[in-house]
Amino acid sequence: MAALGSALALSACAGPLSTLQPEGPSARGAAMLWWIMLAGSAVIFALVSAMLVLAYARPGPLRAAGPKTIMVWGGLVFPGIVLTALVVAAFALGERMLATPRDPAPMRIEAIAERWIWTFRYPGTDGSETRNRLHIPAGQDIDFVVTSGDVIHAFWIPRLGGKIDAIPGRENIVRLRADRPGVYGGVCAEYCGEGHAVMRFTVEAHEEADYEARLAAAIAEESAR
Numbered sequence: 001m002a003a004l005g006s007a008l009a010l011s012a013c014a015g016p017l018s019t020l021q022p023e024g025p026s027a028r029g030a031a032m033l034w035w036i037m038l039a040g041s042a043v044i045f046a047l048v049s050a051m052l053v054l055a056y057a058r059p060g061p062l063r064a065a066g067p068k069t070i071m072v073w074g075g076l077v078f079p080g081i082v083l084t085a086l087v088v089a090a091f092a093l094g095e096r097m098l099a100t101p102r103d104p105a106p107m108r109i110e111a112i113a114e115r116w117i118w119t120f121r122y123p124g125t126d127g128s129e130t131r132n133r134l135h136i137p138a139g140q141d142i143d144f145v146v147t148s149g150d151v152i153h154a155f156w157i158p159r160l161g162g163k164i165d166a167i168p169g170r171e172n173i174v175r176l177r178a179d180r181p182g183v184y185g186g187v188c189a190e191y192c193g194e195g196h197a198v199m200r201f202t203v204e205a206h207e208e209a210d211y212e213a214r215l216a217a218a219i220a221e222e223s224a225r
């Protein structure tokens, strides 16, 4: 019964937009932090509940500790340690998503958001584009140069990581990687008007060896439209 319950609960965690089914290092870091926070908050909730029960059932030990000790340890020291650890973890994970310069530089793909369409422009293709379908090679870091042609949008591929704002007149860069070939979902993650909900795109991660041929076919198909 319990197994059935958790299977039902977790089945909602799978799918093309699931942050709990990571397929790249950036998303894996965020998912890990989420699981740590879930486990940590469950432990803290259990501790607080136990103290509440104790306060009613056997108030002696708590009274003996005194309100000052409880406030200093329970209200300052303990939350201080927990919040510091979370801030450090969040900074370390956030740092991984940044496109820090390195040699050789990862492939750069431009992602341009406009109400309500995504355009992707690829290096070494004379500015060729695909719309609402992004093609990447699996197994390597890609730097996405994200901008907008009108209002503020946000670029997000939940199973790979991210997200980052698409701001007119500005280029924001996020580094993502798909571990394996596959099809993933992407969305606009910043409300941008009536078409926001349908401003989605599909990410196709190809085998590295097939990538150039697949991309060329996709570009040819796009221009034939």
Ligand SMILES: [Cu+2]
Binding pocket: 153, 154, 188, 189, 190, 191, 192, 193, 195, 196, 197, 199
């Ligand atoms: Cu939007």
